[in-house]
Amino acid sequence: MIIMGINYNSDKRIFHIQGKDVSYVIKANEYNDLIHLYYGKKIRHINDEAINTTKARTWSVIPTGSKDKYGIDSALLEYPTFGHTDFRNPALHIEQESGSTVVELKYHGYEIFKGKKGLEGLPATYGNEEEAETLEITLRDEVIDIYVVLSYTVLTGTNIITRSSKIINKGKETLKILSAQSCCVDFKESDYEMLQLSGAWARERNMMKRKLVQGVQSIGSVRGTSSHVHNPFLALLSPDSTENQGEVYGFNFVYSGNFIGEVSVCEHNRTRVLMGIHPMNFSWELREQDSFQTPEVVMAYSHEGLNGMSQEYHGVYKENLVRGTWKHKERPILINSWEATYFDFTRESIEGLARKASEAGIELCVLDDGWFGKRNDDKTSLGDWYVNKTKLDGSVETLAKNVEAMDMSFGLWFEPEMISPDSDLYREHSDWCIHVPNRSRIETRNQLVLDFARQEVCDYIIDVVSKVLSSAPISYVKWDMNRYLTDVMSMSLPAHRQMETSHRYCLGLYYVMEELVTRHKDVLFEGCSGGGGRFDPGILYYMPQIWASDDTDAIERLKIQYATSIVYPINTMGSHVSSVPNHIVERSTPLETRGNVAMSGNLGYELDITNYNEEEMNELKEQINFYKANRQLIQFGDFFRINNPFTDNRASWVFVSKDQTEAVLFNIAILGMPNPHDQQMKFVGLNPEFDYEIEGVEGIFGGDELMNLGLTLPVLKDYQSVRYKLRKI
Numbered sequence: 001m002i003i004m005g006i007n008y009n010s011d012k013r014i015f016h017i018q019g020k021d022v023s024y025v026i027k028a029n030e031y032n033d034l035i036h037l038y039y040g041k042k043i044r045h046i047n048d049e050a051i052n053t054t055k056a057r058t059w060s061v062i063p064t065g066s067k068d069k070y071g072i073d074s075a076l077l078e079y080p081t082f083g084h085t086d087f088r089n090p091a092l093h094i095e096q097e098s099g100s101t102v103v104e105l106k107y108h109g110y111e112i113f114k115g116k117k118g119l120e121g122l123p124a125t126y127g128n129e130e131e132a133e134t135l136e137i138t139l140r141d142e143v144i145d146i147y148v149v150l151s152y153t154v155l156t157g158t159n160i161i162t163r164s165s166k167i168i169n170k171g172k173e174t175l176k177i178l179s180a181q182s183c184c185v186d187f188k189e190s191d192y193e194m195l196q197l198s199g200a201w202a203r204e205r206n207m208m209k210r211k212l213v214q215g216v217q218s219i220g221s222v223r224g225t226s227s228h229v230h231n232p233f234l235a236l237l238s239p240d241s242t243e244n245q246g247e248v249y250g251f252n253f254v255y256s257g258n259f260i261g262e263v264s265v266c267e268h269n270r271t272r273v274l275m276g277i278h279p280m281n282f283s284w285e286l287r288e289q290d291s292f293q294t295p296e297v298v299m300a301y302s303h304e305g306l307n308g309m310s311q312e313y314h315g316v317y318k319e320n321l322v323r324g325t326w327k328h329k330e331r332p333i334l335i336n337s338w339e340a341t342y343f344d345f346t347r348e349s350i351e352g353l354a355r356k357a358s359e360a361g362i363e364l365c366v367l368d369d370g371w372f373g374k375r376n377d378d379k380t381s382l383g384d385w386y387v388n389k390t391k392l393d394g395s396v397e398t399l400a401k402n403v404e405a406m407d408m409s410f411g412l413w414f415e416p417e418m419i420s421p422d423s424d425l426y427r428e429h430s431d432w433c434i435h436v437p438n439r440s441r442i443e444t445r446n447q448l449v450l451d452f453a454r455q456e457v458c459d460y461i462i463d464v465v466s467k468v469l470s471s472a473p474i475s476y477v478k479w480d481m482n483r484y485l486t487d488v489m490s491m492s493l494p495a496h497r498q499m500e501t502s503h504r505y506c507l508g509l510y511y512v513m514e515e516l517v518t519r520h521k522d523v524l525f526e527g528c529s530g531g532g533g534r535f536d537p538g539i540l541y542y543m544p545q546i547w548a549s550d551d552t553d554a555i556e557r558l559k560i561q562y563a564t565s566i567v568y569p570i571n572t573m574g575s576h577v578s579s580v581p582n583h584i585v586e587r588s589t590p591l592e593t594r595g596n597v598a599m600s601g602n603l604g605y606e607l608d609i610t611n612y613n614e615e616e617m618n619e620l621k622e623q624i625n626f627y628k629a630n631r632q633l634i635q636f637g638d639f640f641r642i643n644n645p646f647t648d649n650r651a652s653w654v655f656v657s658k659d660q661t662e663a664v665l666f667n668i669a670i671l672g673m674p675n676p677h678d679q680q681m682k683f684v685g686l687n688p689e690f691d692y693e694i695e696g697v698e699g700i701f702g703g704d705e706l707m708n709l710g711l712t713l714p715v716l717k718d719y720q721s722v723r724y725k726l727r728k729i
């Protein structure tokens with residue numbers, strides 16, 4: 001019998017959260033400390049006496065009144081605070097009117113219920129009474145009378161547990177939160193590797209691993225966005241883990257602003273994982289009766305390696321994070337004007353591009369940057385969201401209708417969070433940007449960031465963007481964001497609350513996004529931030545897909561897409577074929593390989609195809625037809641990584657239909673090899689009992705044969721690729 005859900009043993013005061021194959025166990029002990037007992041492969045029950053982490057060591061500071069050398073300085077704790085015998089970094093740090101930051105949280109009570117509550121103003125996974133069960137544990141500091149509600153939700157049929165915390169001030173003091181992490185998980189041992197997805201613009205989310213050592217290892221962002229540099233994700237991997245085996249614990253922050261993911265190992269080899277809003281330049285005033293809700297962390301457990309963890313994230317993000325009309329709908333194949341024309345276009349040239357795209361079977365034409373205000377380069381007009389009628393020789397409506405007449409839909413680019421100093425909006429409201437009044441404004445890329453911590457700024461943007469969307473048949477929006485936040489200060493806040501600005505900016509951003517996606521519910525929104533600078537689950541709650549990177553080179557994309565898939569489903573990744581030599585790395589790759597890589601995501605094209613000859617057009621049509629025939633499988637099937645381009649001289653992955661009757665495998669060579677060895681492809685995710693035929697290959701193959709013996713691949717030269725379509729016979 002599979003037992004799932006949340007169970008409370010009132011004799012031992014033990015909470016046992018059980019997912020499909022996972023257990024998470026917490027205890028309120030005799031000192032009313034909330035102790036963590038276990039997180040790992042599912043167990044039926046726990047003998048808490050056996051897991052004793054609360055033994056004081058030599059030089060431990062022992063709390064007054066404790067018996068039998070009870071101490072918490074190396075105990076596993078659920079929500080530690082600072083200053084009261086635990087010297088590790090805390091989950092909560094609060095300054096009180098006296099100046100003290102000592103807080104002592106004690107167990108106060110609990111509630112277990114079916115379903116999952118939303119987090120006000122914040123993105124989060126969701127689940128109804130059949131899909132989720134929630135445990136809320138309340139802790140209390142009796143001196144200042146604050147309550148902390150820790151939420152744990154297990155999503156039915158998964159190994160996902162979500163976490164968040166809420167701090168409620170029921171006392172008389174005005175408090176200042178200096179840090180409120182969304183989750184803390186203490187592990188008994190430290191024999192793990194930490195995996196992070198880090199990089200920079202145009203090489204976002206590279207896989208990086210390091211062995212844990214005593215001290216703190218962390219990732220984070222103080223750039224105002226989750227950023228290109230570190231994705232808000234980390235995982236702990238057992239030393240034997242691979243793509244398909246070993247224990248993996250993933251932590252992913254559902255937030256788009258400053259964050260920290262921190263793993264520390266203490267002197268007694270305990271490992272602490274903290275994840276939440278970055279405490280740097282953060283504080284939050286909490287008056288009497290105020291509460292503060294932290295964003296959510298999604299924790300995924302797998303004992304089947306990284307592929308197992310990815311299955312967990314993919315499933316839950318597709319079903320319990322992404323919302324709206326496009327949640328289960330196939331995403332259109334698009335052509336985007338950016339790398340085709342940059343700012344240099346006319347209505348005629350866009351219509352020419354659309355005509356050729358329509359001939360190839362492309363379904364959506366997206367007009368990128370440059371259609372509004374006086375914008376012919378990146379120096380002006382952000383904020384002036386009205387069409388440049390001279391450049392477009394008429395309205396957006398005319399263009400959109402002309403595109404529709406070609407049997408395609410039409411989409412438009414916006415950068416709603418920005419303002420150009422050279423814009424009508426700035427001339428009217430020069431104080432609407434984030435800035436420090438007595439300092440010069442940093443105009444990187446000739447733009448400043450609008451102060452979304454201010455209600456009137458948010459409302460203005462909702463209004464102007466909404467007007468454009470209602471003015472024409474616009475079925476897609478690319479929402480860009482092209483700079484980090486500096487000089488962070490909001491004119492709407494008093495001096496002592498300025499460190500709330502970055503979080504308030506995020507709350508404002510979510511408010512604007514919620515409003516726009518609700519008003520324009522059939523529009524497909526795609527997030528973007530100079531490529532993949534804000535590829536996080538916070539954005540995915542509002543926008544079902546995100547432009548993965550400005551780097552469209554097929555070989556660079558192998559790493560970006562491979563590593564992005566560690567957490568994020570394939571149908572959240574915008575992925576385009578562009579021209580060669582590639583505009584960023586100047587590499588030339590075959591059109592076939594560019595197609596194979598781009599169709600391993602939400603396929604699009606971003607190049608000038610107006611001069612494509614018949615042969616090239618035929619190749620394009622072949623790619624598009626193949627993608628259309630297999631789109632359901634690619635966008636909504638299961639995805640398994642096979643060969644890792646960070647370590648191998650190739651990348652390969654396979655999409656398998658839910659019923660395992662169909663699969664598509666892609667194998668892309670990085671460099672060719674002289675006098676090459678045979679390359680064997682061992683499939684993953686097939687049904688061992690099924691027999692399959694493979695298009696273009698003689699014979700019938702057992703699923704077990706393909707997964708164990710494998711398929712012999714042809715020899716590939718530099719950047720060549722092959723794709724196989726399998727069908728159960």
Ligand code: DGJ
Nearest residue numbers: 338368369529530531550
């Ligand atoms: C950055 C985006 O990532 C690009 O795709 C493009 O939209 C430009 N901005 C336009 O300015």
